[in-house]
Amino acid sequence: MNNAEIVSEKQGIKKGALPDGRLWTLDSEGYQCQLELDNFFKVRHRITSDFAQVHISSHEAESTGLNNWLDWVFGTHGDIKLVEIISLGGKKINEILKSDFYQRKDLWYRGNNGGNFPLRWVENEQGVKHPLRAKPVEGEVYRRHFYSLEMDLSLRHLDPDSDLELFTSWMNMGRVAKFWEEEGGMDKQRKFIQDVIQDPHKYPLIACFDDVPFAYFEVYWALEDRIAPYYNCQPFDRGAHMLVGNSRFLGRRYAQAWFNAVSHFMFLDDCRTQTLVGEPRADNGPLLKYIDGTFGWKKIKEFDFPHKRAALVTCDRDEFFESMGEI
Missing domain, CATH: 3.40.630 (Aminopeptidase)
Structure with missing residues (x-):
């Protein structure tokens, strides 16, 4: 309407x-x-x-x-x-x-943090000092109805057993492999998933439209991630790597919904998160087209990782909630 x-x-x-x-x-x-x-x-x-x-x-x-x-x-x-x-x-x-x-949690958020996890500083194996992170819960952590699509979008923790076959098929799709460079069989993907689950700074999520899986989001804490040295990183900054595996849900109208939803989830998951970040490949035109100017997101600069030329994109919390509108 x-x-x-x-x-x-x-x-x-x-x-x-x-x-x-x-x-x-x-x-x-x-x-x-x-x-x-x-x-x-x-x-x-x-x-x-x-x-x-x-x-x-x-x-x-x-x-x-x-x-x-x-x-x-x-x-x-x-x-x-x-x-x-x-x-x-x-x-x-x-x-x-x-x-x-939209900063309230009771309607959409199903996680276990919401900013209530106590602040305690620890040091990881790489010598990076960071806040102790809450262990992610299994199952569904977010659900929201998008009226323009007349569909629910939900996020749930990736299941290393039941999602393995689907995840493997996604990683071996040509358009996904081009940017992720992680193609390979189920044994390789099983190890990939286990490595992500065991990494305390990462949170692997499967996104669904009306409970049909369509995408993988790897949410991470930026301070412990490779992106931290490339900008003025703060303790609760967060980002996400993403791929859409189900081709049925490609296109701008779906992308606006899932990009809004995963951003919304990251802000709700900890009220201390003021900035979201991303580092897609600089030549990933379709993704950058969706990101730039979407609900507070903007491209800041390009920079060189050891393995790729990347674009730094960020989203400010206040700008995100001010710009949330009809999707």
Whole structure:
């Protein structure tokens, strides 16, 4: 749903539903949204403004069921930066900034950190002093619905047994091997996976659309990674190596969703993370095309690793949450 559709539907009625089945109706008065059973509330938004009003009783404003509707409002109207919660008597109860809302963890995050892991400095085998990292949990760590795709995107810890065959097939695809240079049989990929799992600064994730695996993300702490000497690295900076293995999900509209999601997960996984970084090959045009200018990401420079010419790309936390919009 976009703002143009709001205008075009003024003379008629349009209906839809959240993924959980709760209904909305759009007419000339705005949206009527189902909170529970026969209980509906109003959402009003002028297309010339960057805020919407939710008209609801004071008691209903505390309902956890309202959070999914706020996600729907922000997720389907990219220009809305603020939602005002208005009582049925016309009094403002609360106001919610989009940039604050998407930093909450309860709707999307399933991990075990969230910035709660205590700060304790340790030194690794390479002599790098860094904060002790929380051990990643197995299973699903993130799930979010993308309304433009009408699909859920989820992230789960890579399973070294059940994911091995799929992971091997991805690594041996020509377009993947060109940039990863890790092609080889299942024995080689099994060792690759075990090395990643045993490395405390890495977090191997399988990404799924509606539970169909499509990509591998290797999330890492930048301070302990090879990228650290090439920029002003901070203790909780984070990055991710990535590959899309399922060709069905190639293309800009999918890339915007997964790039937004994995960035969102990294920021939620530790509130002390202020910057995300990446170092794709400088000649990886398709990836750089998706990255530059996407939700706070930008290319900073090119530099030389021993094994490749790389592009340094970064994302600032505040810019990311300010720029999150309709996807």
